[in-house]
Amino acid sequence: MQQALLPFYPWIKALHVIGIIAWMAGLLYLPRLFVYHCEATIGSREDQRFQLMERRLLRLIMNPAMIATYLLGSTLLWISPMVDWHAGWIYVKLALVAVLTWFHHAMGLWRKDFVAGRNQRPARFFRLMNEVPTLAMIVIVIMVVVKPF
Secondary structure (H helix, E strand, C coil): HHHHHHHHHHHHHHHHHHHHHHHHHHHHHHHHHHHCCCCCCCHHHHHHHHHHHHHHHHHHHHHHHHHHHHHHHHHHHHHHCCCCCCCCHHHHHHHHHHHHHHHHHHHHHHHHHHHHHCCCHHHHHHHHHHHHHHHHHHHHHHHHHHHCC
16 A cells, blocks of 8 residues: 555645645644734623634634644655654654644633633733744754754
């Protein structure tokens, strides 16, 4: 089966990168929405608008993009003859993908706090959290492109 998929490797890789871009866009944008949502009065039209935007971003873009990233990335790992499992870069990359996955799910919980009207986190918290996916992305790209170790 691996050999049968090998001719499609460039297509699978391209779709994987597209999934990553969509997922990262959401991971970078949702905390920014939370920053502005902190300023909205609970129950106001603005609060309702932010809830709708956050729900759609998470469910319609981020969740499918994360799933696609995982499925296509796993397929690449399975069929790729290029991954040296004795090198350290792949493990750093996979650990950071786990961090991004944790962050994705944490934002889902934070969104539920906004929906329930019980968010206790200040805008500054979400501004700081907005840096998590950026830093993870930088290290992941370096690991995949440079393969420093």
